[in-house]
Structures are given as C-alpha cells and as structure tokens.
Amino acid sequence: xxxxKETKKTIxxxxxxxxxxxxxxxxILQIARENGIYIPTMCYLTKVxxxxxxxxxxxxxxxxxxxxxxxxxxxxxxxxxxxxxxALFRERQNIMKxxxxxxxxxxxxxxKSGECDLQNKTLEFEVDEQDxxxxxxxxxxxxxxxxxxxxxxxxxxxxxxxxxNEIVGSEQLQISVGGYKSTIVNTKPDNDCVSxxxxxxxxxVGALVSSDFKYSSNAWELEKIPSACxxxxxxCQLYYEVKHTSIDNPEPKIYRVTxxxxxxxxxGAGRFGFDFENKTAFKDSRKLEEAIKAFKxxxxxxxxxxxxxxxxxLLSKIAKKVxxxxxxxxxxxxxxxxxxYSSVSGKMLWDGTLEDIATSDVIISFGGKIAQDAPMVKNHxxxxxxxxxxxxxxxHPIEDYTIQNLVTRFxxxxxxxxxxxxxxLLEFLTRDKELDSKIKAFIDELDIGYxxxxxxVSEEEIESLKLDFWKRKRFSLIIGSDIFNHERVxxxxxIIALIEKYTNFKLIVIPPASNSLGVSLIxxxxxxxxxxxxxxxxxxxxxxxxxxxxxxxxxxxxxxEGTITTINKQVVPLNVAxxxxxxxxxxxxxxxxxxxxxxxxxxxxxPKEKGFESIEFDELSPNAFSVHGxxxxxxxxxxxxxxxxxxxxxxxxLESFDGTIVYCVNPSQNPNPFTNKSHLLQSKATLIGSKxxxxxxxxxxxxxxxxxxxxxxxxxxxxxxxxxxxxxxLNPIFDMGLSAFWVSSYRFKxxxxxxxxxxxx
Amino acid sequence: MSEKKRVGVQNYRFIELEPTPTTAWGKxxxxxxRSVKLELFVGLKVTFREMFxxxxxxxxxxxxxxxxxxxxxxxxxxxxxxKRLLESGHYRCIGCGLCEKICISDCIRMDTRYDENQRxxxxxxxxxxxRCIFCGYCAEVCPELAITHGGRYETASEQRASFxxxxxxxTPIDKLKEQKEYPGFGAISPNADxxxxxxxxxx
Numbered sequence: 014x015x016x017x018k019e020t021k022k023t024i025x026x027x028x029x030x031x032x033x034x035x036x037x038x039x040x041i042l043q044i045a046r047e048n049g050i051y052i053p054t055m056c057y058l059t060k061v062x063x064x065x066x067x068x069x070x071x072x073x074x075x076x077x078x079x080x081x082x083x084x085x086x087x088x089x090x091x092x093x094x095x096x097x098x099x100a101l102f103r104e105r106q107n108i109m110k111x112x113x114x115x116x117x118x119x120x121x122x123x124x125k126s127g128e129c130d131l132q133n134k135t136l137e138f139e140v141d142e143q144d145x146x147x148x149x150x151x152x153x154x155x156x157x158x159x160x161x162x163x164x165x166x167x168x169x170x171x172x173x174x175x176x177x178n179e180i181v182g183s184e185q186l187q188i189s190v191g192g193y194k195s196t197i198v199n200t201k202p203d204n205d206c207v208s209x210x211x212x213x214x215x216x217x218v219g220a221l222v223s224s225d226f227k228y229s230s231n232a233w234e235l236e237k238i239p240s241a242c243x244x245x246x247x248x249c250q251l252y253y254e255v256k257h258t259s260i261d262n263p264e265p266k267i268y269r270v271t272x273x274x275x276x277x278x279x280x281g282a283g284r285f286g287f288d289f290e291n292k293t294a295f296k297d298s299r300k301l302e303e304a305i306k307a308f309k310x311x312x313x314x315x316x317x318x319x320x321x322x323x324x325x326x327l328l329s330k331i332a333k334k335v336x337x338x339x340x341x342x343x344x345x346x347x348x349x350x351x352x353x354y355s356s357v358s359g360k361m362l363w364d365g366t367l368e369d370i371a372t373s374d375v376i377i378s379f380g381g382k383i384a385q386d387a388p389m390v391k392n393h394x395x396x397x398x399x400x401x402x403x404x405x406x407x408x409h410p411i412e413d414y415t416i417q418n419l420v421t422r423f424x425x426x427x428x429x430x431x432x433x434x435x436x437x438l439l440e441f442l443t444r445d446k447e448l449d450s451k452i453k454a455f456i457d458e459l460d461i462g463y464x465x466x467x468x469x470v471s472e473e474e475i476e477s478l479k480l481d482f483w484k485r486k487r488f489s490l491i492i493g494s495d496i497f498n499h500e501r502v503x504x505x506x507x508i509i510a511l512i513e514k515y516t517n518f519k520l521i522v523i524p525p526a527s528n529s530l531g532v533s534l535i536x537x538x539x540x541x542x543x544x545x546x547x548x549x550x551x552x553x554x555x556x557x558x559x560x561x562x563x564x565x566x567x568x569x570x571x572x573x574e575g576t577i578t579t580i581n582k583q584v585v586p587l588n589v590a591x592x593x594x595x596x597x598x599x600x601x602x603x604x605x606x607x608x609x610x611x612x613x614x615x616x617x618x619x620p621k622e623k624g625f626e627s628i629e630f631d632e633l634s635p636n637a638f639s640v641h642g643x644x645x646x647x648x649x650x651x652x653x654x655x656x657x658x659x660x661x662x663x664x665x666x667l668e669s670f671d672g673t674i675v676y677c678v679n680p681s682q683n684p685n686p687f688t689n690k691s692h693l694l695q696s697k698a699t700l701i702g703s704k705x706x707x708x709x710x711x712x713x714x715x716x717x718x719x720x721x722x723x724x725x726x727x728x729x730x731x732x733x734x735x736x737x738x739x740x741x742x743l744n745p746i747f748d749m750g751l752s753a754f755w756v757s758s759y760r761f762k763x764x765x766x767x768x769x770x771x772x773x774x
Numbered sequence: 775m776s777e778k779k780r781v782g783v784q785n786y787r788f789i790e791l792e793p794t795p796t797t798a799w800g801k802x803x804x805x806x807x808r809s810v811k812l813e814l815f816v817g818l819k820v821t822f823r824e825m826f827x828x829x830x831x832x833x834x835x836x837x838x839x840x841x842x843x844x845x846x847x848x849x850x851x852x853x854x855x856x857k858r859l860l861e862s863g864h865y866r867c868i869g870c871g872l873c874e875k876i877c878i879s880d881c882i883r884m885d886t887r888y889d890e891n892q893r894x895x896x897x898x899x900x901x902x903x904x905r906c907i908f909c910g911y912c913a914e915v916c917p918e919l920a921i922t923h924g925g926r927y928e929t930a931s932e933q934r935a936s937f938x939x940x941x942x943x944x945t946p947i948d949k950l951k952e953q954k955e956y957p958g959f960g961a962i963s964p965n966a967d968x969x970x971x972x973x974x975x976x977x
Contacts, residue, residue, distance in 0.1 A: 121870035121917055122894040143973045154892060228886050228894040231871040259885045260898045 024090040029097070041083035041094060042070055046640050052096050053105060053137065055112070055130060056170040057084050058215055059275045059642045061179045062400065066171050069108055069134070072096050080104060106138040112168050114145050116218075123166070125219035127232040131168060147193050157199050158206070159285055159693060160213050160221055164196045167220035173197060173212030180278055181211050182395025182419050197221075207415070208281040208682055209388065214274040225285070225693055226269040230256055235268055239635035241577060241585040241646070242270075242283035243319070243570040244684055246524035247367070247389035248579030250277045250636055250646060253287060253571060253590035265591055267571065276642030280388035280681060286688030287571065291559050294566035294595025301596050304565045305604045307555035311337040312544025315551045317754035318343045318526035319559065319687070321575030321587065322625075323615040324598050325528070325535045328549060330607040332536075340542045341533075342551070342757030343526045346497025348533035350522070353503035353659070357510035361534075361624055361653040365489060365519035366581045371396040373489040373519070375482055377406045377438075380431055381493010384416045387523045387580070388681045390491060395419055397489075404481040408434065408470075409493075410761065411676060411743075414736040422481060428670040428741065428761035430468035432501045435508045436664045437464050441475045443515045452511060455661045467667040490518040494525035498759045504662045524580055526685075526754070527570075531578030534623040534650075549598070552751050557598070560686055560750060568593040569687065574613045574630065576647060584625065585647040586633040624650035670761055673710045675700065675720065675744040677760050686754075689747040700729040702742030707733055709740050710766040717770035723758050728769065840928075849958040851908045852927035854901055856944040857920055857956075863947055866920035867940075869896040873912035873921055881905035882912060899940035903929050914960035922956030 022037040028050050035044040040063065045052050055067035063084040071080035075093035080101070088094075095101070113135055120126045152164040169188065174197060177186040185206045189198045197220075199206075213221040235254035242249045251272045258266040270287045272279045308314075314328055314337045332339045355361050370376060370393035384391045397403035398419045407413065407420040410428045426434045440456050448456070465472050482488075490512060496505050513520040524530040532538075546553035549567070556563035559570075572593040576584045602608030609615055616633070619625035626648055637645035679685065680696075688694045700718060702710070712718055714733040719726060722744075729744065737743075741761065746753040795801045808814075827833040837844055846852070857866050869886040881902040889895035913922045921943075945953045955961065963969070 121868045121872075126870075142971055146974045224888075228869070228888040230886070231875070233875060234871065260883050260900050 026088045026092045028094045041088045058172050061175045064171050109138040109140045123219040124222045130217035159208050161224045163220050172215040176211045179399045210284040230268050238590045240588045243527045244282045246580045248585045249279050276638040282684050282688050285693040286691040289687040289690040290591045291561045291569045293561040307547050311547040313338045313542040313546045315340045315546050315553050316549035317551045318529040318532050319550050322531040323575045323612045325532045326615050327602050329536045334607050338539045339536050341538050344529040344532040345538045347529045348538050349502050350506040353506035354510045355655040356659040357507045359657040363520040363522050365521035367393045369519045370489045373397050373487040374401040374403045375485045376489045378491040379408045380495035382678050385678050385681045426468045426470045430667045432505050433464035433468045433667050439508050446515045488518040490520050492522045495760050528577040551754050566595045582650040586635045624653045674741045676741050679745045679747045683747045698745040698748040700731045701734045703737035706740050706742045712768050716768050719767045719769045720764040846925045851910045851923040855922050855924040858945045866918045869894045872915045876911045876915045879905045879907050901938050910959045
C-alpha cells in the first residue's frame with residue numbers, strides 16, 4: 014500500500030506447536046490472529062497502535078524469563094511461543110480479579126450487558142467471587158452531549174482515549190492518573206467535541222454509552238442490519254440496530270447505529286443521524302400515475318447525488334426513454350473534473366485511498382474545509398499526524414481552528430484563486446523533473462509574481478514546503494470539493510493530474526456528496542436545465558423526494574437496497590433497515606418500460622466500461638473486513654485506462670473576491686437535510702462569522718440577516734465566532750431541504766448582507 | 775390345574791351363595807326378604823351420616839365453585855405476579871429483560887427508559903397469556919425474585935389475546951403486607967445463607 018516498496022523478510026515461528034510463516038515486523042498477536050489462534054485481550058484495538066494497558070495478552074516465549082506482551086512484541090525468527098498454560102491462565106485470572114474489584118453488579122440494567130468484554134472475560138477466567146477490596150468512591154455519572162460517562166463502570170483500558178487522539182485527532186479525552194482514583198477526563202467539556210461517538214463505540218464496558226439509547230433496549234433484542242452510511246462519500250460501514258418501536262407499536266425502529274469498531278470508524282452524522290427515513294409514504298396509485306405523466310413530458314430530470322448507483326442507472330434509462338436531459342448539480346462539477354483529469358492522467362480515477370492518507374508523512378489538503386466536509390478524511394489525516402508525525406499542509410481561504418493540532422502549516426489563499434495556487438504548486442513540485450515540452454511551455458508561461466500577488470500566497474510560503482518535504486517519503490494530495498464548481502474546474506483538474514503524474518504524490522479527491530462519484534460515472538450529465546423539470550431529491554416542477562415533502566415519495570437511504578460508490582472507489586451495498594410502504598423509482602420505470610424486476614437487478618448492469626463489475630447485489634458483502642482491518646466490503650472499481658489527449662489553457666485572470674463573502678459549509682455532524690431530520694442532530698442554522706466580517710457587513714451578533722444565494726433569498730441569525738478571522742462567513746445549508754442540493758455554484762459567494770431584524774423572532 | 779394357574783397364587787375363596795330360587799314361590803320369598811328386612815338402608819347408612827354432618831355439623835365436602843375455590847399448592851404455576859420490595863414498596867423489577875429473553879413462547883415484552891433519577895425504568899410490561907405456556911422459566915431466571923407465579927389459574931377470557939399489564943400483576947400497595955414469597959423455581963434455596971461468601975472490606 015505504501016508508496017515506497019519495501020521487501021519484507023519472512024520468518025518462521027512456532028505458536029502452540031504449530032509452525033507458522035509470517036512477515037517480519039508483525040507482533041505475535043497479529044500473527045496469532047492471522048492464523049486463527051486465540052489470545053485473550055482486553056485493551057487491544059486493531060485500528061490503533063497497541064495500548065498495552067491490560068496485560069491480558071501475555072504469552073510465554075521459550076528462552077525468555079517471565080511473560081511477554083504479545084500485542085507489542087514483534088515476533089522474531091525461530092521463536093517458540095505458548096499462548097496457553099496453567100501459569101498464563103492464573104496470570105490472566107488475576108488480571109480479571111483486579112478488573113472486577115468494585116465493578117458495580119448492575120449487569121441487569123447495564124446497556125453493555127450481553128456484549129460486554131468484562132462479562133465475557135470474567136466468565137472465561139472463572140472469577141466468581143471478589144477476593145480483593147478497595148474503598149468505594151463517589152463517582153457520579155457525567156453527561157458529555159450525546160455521550161454519558163459512568164466512571165464507576167470504567168475499567169481504564171484507554172481505548173477511548175486512544176481513538177480520540179489517534180483516530181479522530183480531537184485530543185478531547187485524557188486519563189487522569191491517580192491509581193485507583195484514575196478516570197477518563199473530558200478536557201474540554203464546555204467546548205463541544207465533534208460528537209463522533211468513537212469513544213463510545215470502542216468502550217468494552219458500559220462506561221461510555223449513548224445518552225439517547227441508554228436503558229431503552231437490551232443489546233440482544235436488537236437486530237443488526239449491516240449497511241453503509243450514505244451521509245457523505247466516505248460510505249463507512251455501519252449496522253442499523255432495529256427493534257419494534259414499543260409494546261403498542263410493532264413497527265420496526267432504529268434504536269442506534271453501531272459499527273465494526275475494531276476496524277472502521279464512523280463520524281457523528283452516521284452514528285447519531287439514523288432516523289431520516291421517509292415515514293409519510295403509502296401506495297397511492299393516483300400519485301404514481303401523476304409521476305409517470307410527469308416523467309413522460311419531462312424535458313429535464315434534475316436530481317441530487319443522494320441516490321444509489323442503481324437509481325442513477327434507472328434515471329439515465331428513463332431519461333433516454335423519454336428523451337430528457339439529466340442534470341445533477343452536485344455531481345456535475347465532479348464529472349467535468351473527472352473528464353479533464355483522465356484526459357491528462359490516462360486513467361479514469363485517482364489512485365489514492367483513505368488508507369494512503371493514513372500512511373503518508375506529508376499531506377497537502379487543498380480546497381476543502383476537510384474537518385466539516387469529510388470527517389473520515391480528517392480522521393485519516395489525524396492517523397498520519399499521530400503515527401507518522403506527518404507534515405500536514407492545509408491550504409484554504411479559511412483557517413480551521415478545530416484541526417489546529419493536526420495542521421503543521423496553514424497556507425491561506427484568496428477565494429477564487431485555486432487555479433493560480435495549484436499552478437504555483439505545480440511549478441514548485443516539478444522544478445527538477447523531466448517534463449513534456451507542452452507542459453514545460455505551460456509552466457514557463459506562468460507569471461508567478463502575478464499569481465502570488467492575486468492569490469496572496471507568497472513565493473516564500475511555497476518555497477518553505479521544501480522544509481516539510483525534507484527526508485519524507487510518502488506524499489498525499491487531498492483535493493476538496495471547493496474546486497468542482499469553480500468555473501475553471503477543467504484546467505484545475507489538468508494541473509492536479511500533472512502534479513500526480515510528475516510527482517510521487519498520491520491523489521485523493523473528495524466527492525462533494527454521498528454518491529457523487531457513482532452518479533458522475535454512471536450518468537451523462539448536462540449543466541443547464543430547461544423546460545419541464547422532474548426533480549428527484551432536487552426541486553423541480555414535479556418533485557420526487559426522500560425527505561417526504563415532494564409530490565411523490567421516495568425511500569431514504571435506510572429504506573433501500575442498492576450500492577453507493579465511495580471516496581475509496583469502492584462499491585458498497587446498502588440494506589433495508591426500515592420498511593417503506595410507497596412506490597419507488599423502479600415502479601415508475603416499469604410503467605415506462607425500462608424498469609427491472611427489482612432495483613438491485615441493476616447492480617450487475619452498472620457500466621463495465623467505467624470500472625464497475627458484473628456482480629449480483631447479493632454477492633456483495635456489507636461488512637467484511639480482514640483480520641487486520643482491510644475493508645473487503647463490496648468491490649473496488651477497476652481503474653480504467655483512458656486515452657491521453659489534452660490541451661492546457663493558460664491560467665485565467667484570477668477573479669478577486671472582496672467585501673463580504675459567505676462559504677457554504679455544513680457542520681460535520683449535520684452534513685445534509687437528511688441528518689437534519691434526525692431527532693438527535695436537528696438544529697438551527699446560523700450564519701457564523703468573525704468580528705471583522707460583522708464590521709464589514711455592518712451587523713452585530715444575534716442580528717437577523719438576509720442575503721441572496723443562487724437567486725434564492727436566505728435569512729439567517731448571525732453569530733460571531735471569535736476563533737474565526739477574515740471576511741468570510743460560514744453558511745450552513747442543511748436546513749434548506751431539497752434546495753440545499755441545488756446550491757451548486759462555487760462555494761464562496763459574494764453576497765450583500767442586509768439586516769432585517771434581530772434574534773429568532 | 776390349568777384353571778388354578780389362571781387365578782394365581784392368592785388365596786381366593788369362593789363365597790357361599792344361596793342357590794338361586796327356581797320356583798315362583800321361592801322368588802317371591804326372596805323379594806320379601808330383601809325389602810322388608812330393610813337391607814337397602816344398610817347401604818344408605820353412610821350417605822345419611824354424611825348428609826347429617828354436612829347439614830347440621832358444618833362438614834360440607836363440595837366446593838361452590840366459582841364462589842369458593844380450593845386452596846392450591848404454593849408451587850403451582852398460574853398467572854404471574856409482580857412483587858414489590860417489602861421495605862420501600864417500590865416494584866422489584868429492574869427491567870433487565872432476562873424474562874423477555876428466556877421466554878420460550880415469546881410472550882413477554884417490556885419497554886424501558888432512562889428516568890429522571892438516572893435509573894432504568896420499566897415503562898410498560900406485558901405478558902400475552904394467549905401464548906404463555908406457564909413453564910416458569912421467567913420466574914426461575916428473574917434475578918430479583920420480581921416475577922413469580924401466583925395461584926390465579928383461571929385464564930379463560932373474552933378476548934383471545936388477553937394481555938396482562940404490569941399494574942395488573944403487581945402486588946397492590948395496600949396488600950404489601952400480605953405479599954408472600956414464591957417457593958417454586960427461582961426461589962432462593964433454604965440454605966442460601968450458608969452459601970454466601972462475604973466480599974472482604976478494607977474499611
């Protein structure tokens with residue numbers, strides 16, 4: 014996976030009399046797990062570095078005095094290892110006895126009961142009485158937003174602290190060391206954390222639980238439905254845990270979301286925003302007829318990326334049948350980008366994956382507010398930062414204080430100057446490279462002085478990257494979604510492709526919305542809509558909506574079977590967690606003569622020439638991971654080779670963005686109108702800006718303001734955030750319903766802010 | 775020999791029966807003897823004695839069901855009861871869900887929530903007696919001796935799916951003093967005290 018090839022030495026070790034060949038560099042525990050040998054652990058978590066706090070994983074190694082911690086000890090050639098003996102059993106039993114001291118006997122009510130590591134290991138090591146004692150202390154339950162922490166149940170395995178620091182990069186949780194008095198402390202309780210719930214997911218006991226779920230159901234009553242989170246393009250694995258709503262109501266309800274926490278992560282939006290299902294639908298044949306009529310006379314089918322690959326294919330079939338244009342505002346930019354990109358790079362897609370980010374030691378993040386747009390990308394940056402001490406160069410017009418601890422160099426450029434900045438970057442990175450004459454000519458023509466002046470990125474700043482690259486080997490370039498709706502996206506894509514081609518940077522492009530990648534590969538999109546518009550999860554003259562507010566209802570992502578295409582270029586399946594009572598897109602398509610028996614019959618029909626494979630839906634695994642956490646869900650897209658044929662345009666004059674600018678960005682926990690429907694994440698959108706912005710726009714904190722965005726009037730309450738700088742305000746769009754998907758022009762918008770009142774009215 | 779073999783080794787004895795009269799006179803004499811000598815009342819003696827006892831000495835043997843019911847063994851498994859804590863009067867159920875899990879006819883359901891006192895509260899609890907087979911597993915598994923069987927064995931009802939709610943089964947608060955422990959499956963053993971090992975205390 015790494016950029017630099019390393020030849021691994023093979024070693025032979027013996028575990029419990031079994032001779033095993035393994036790669037040098039792996040720990041004893043890893044090798045044992047690969048070969049299906051069981052070593053009990055309490056604190057070991059596959060996705061982080063060994064914590065080594067529990068000492069349960071001890072083994073005997075021949076010729077070594079005492080026990081060896083198998084989780085952190087690398088296996089050496091010829092080692093003879095015993096994983097189970099009388100002495101080891103006694104050692105582990107003693108550890109369990111200590112864990113059990115004063116652990117409250119409240120399994121009867123504890124949420125974790127039935128899936129609790131402490132319960133399992135206590136039984137496994139036959140601890141049925143308490144031999145030791147310690148003075149009971151008063152340790153009240155603490156509530157941290159969505160999460161509640163019960164210190165008396167905590168066994169201090171440190172898993173939560175580790176994921177918060179190493180995976181999420183929040184550095185929110187810490188251990189306060191004090192012997193028996195040790196606890197986990199939330200260092201910033203006032204400053205609400207990103208509320209990803211990772212700490213809660215990895216907690217082996219009932220110490221960290223969801224405040225919303227607490228005591229509402231026993232773990233064994235819930236049916237786990239494996240699916241994928243479709244709230245952003247990361248497509249993380251998750252389980253919807255479903256049970257009947259109550260004694261009086263047998264309708265299934267999602268109680269909580271869990272995941273394969275040993276290997277994969279979830280952000281707050283996926284974990285807490287699960288009840289976005291469309292409840293209003295029922296089989297209304299009159300509406301079905303209306304919908305069919307609407308499709309028949311449609312000139313344009315407008316849709317958003319919040320649909321599955323199969324639905325996208327259905328839409329393109331329908332469009333072909335009725336002769337309508339396909340318009341998808343949030344994927345159009347990406348499809349333009351991809352076309353231009355592949356004309357230079359000679360392949361359909363970028364090579365990098367999230368795992369490549371995590372193993373990099375230099376990361377450049379360009380053109381996206383990563384922490385909000387793509388929490389999973391931010392997580393992988395955090396992993397790189399913590400594990401490899403990676404240099405993280407964050408290039409964006411707005412400084413993000415929430416990831417200050419991860420970013421080693423912030424380079425601010427002016428909004429709108431992306432093309433110029435990338436051209437400077439290209440010039441810098443390819444300075445000593447053998448280039449094609451065409452590209453050389455392009456670079457020679459660059460007026461670096463002008464670009465530097467207009468983008469306000471000084472030449473020194475770019476030069477100083479040399480320091481960051483010094484002695485580093487693995488490079489990643491992350492492209493955020495700002496550029497997709499930039500007017501010059503084609504040329505930007507070509508410059509990015511050149512950077513990828515001539516340097517050892519791995520490229521990762523963040524698709525702007527859930528299934529943007531799938532949509533831009535499957536559908537031929539056009540820009541302008543015209544005539545009669547049928548909107549599918551997008552506003553139109555006839556609107557089909559999964560939010561339940563349109564002319565015709567569609568099922569939401571937790572009510573459908575289908576696949577989505579993720580940032581890792583992986584096709585992952587979604588499963589039905591909740592029933593849907595209405596008609597679906599396929600019913601309309603059937604009436605129009607292009608439908609199939611089931612929507613998922615189309616999974617194998619997805620276009621092969623774009624890299625999809627002919628695999629039945631039912632053969633795709635929704636939750637397969639290898640022993641070491643490699644994601645084996647669904648399948649990976651084949652990276653199709655394309656003909657290289659491109660012309661580079663000169664860098665256009667950079668448009669200056671002066672005055673008051675708003676930047677459309679949703680908070681990471683509430684990324685779209687679907688999550689805003691869920692009972693936990695629902696919130697009020699406020700325009701957030703710096704003091705400087707308030708002065709420039711002549712408004713005060715708490716004012717009600719109005720501005721126009723893409724021809725649409727938006728009113729918001731304005732709040733000052735003192736951690737922000739500059740004249741760019743953050744404008745969330747999650748509360749705008751279907752039209753939020755329509756906000757599709759360049760993310761930075763020059764606006765005139767008018768004060769219309771104060772407060773919430 | 776073969777006939778004797780059939781009657782076994784017991785000492786059977788043939789009773790001496792009067793020869794059956796053959797003449798008409800003989801038959802008439804037998805009728806007179808049987809009726810006038812009041813042999814009938816020898817047989818009725820027990821009946822009259824018991825009638826007298828029942829009517830005048832209050833020793834009635836029949837039960838006027840459903841007005842009256844026979845006492846039932848305390849270990850009998852009939853309609854469930856929900857017990858209260860004797861000290862506080864609070865119901866004993868902690869909502870652990872074990873009865874719901876173990877129930878082999880899947881007739882127990884409960885709704886729980888996190889209440890204001892940070893405790894697990896049982897919001898609603900039902901047993902579908904249309905399905906319950908009175909196996910007693912729920913009473914056996916209950917860690918709090920909260921759900922037990924009672925003596926109410928009439929389970930016929932007007933509705934097929936007769937649910938019973940928590941409140942119906944719960945000991946009425948004014949009858950708390952009359953609450954009896956269930957001695958059947960799930961009850962603590964008589965020598966429970968001997969089996970307890972105390973947790974050491976350092977303070």
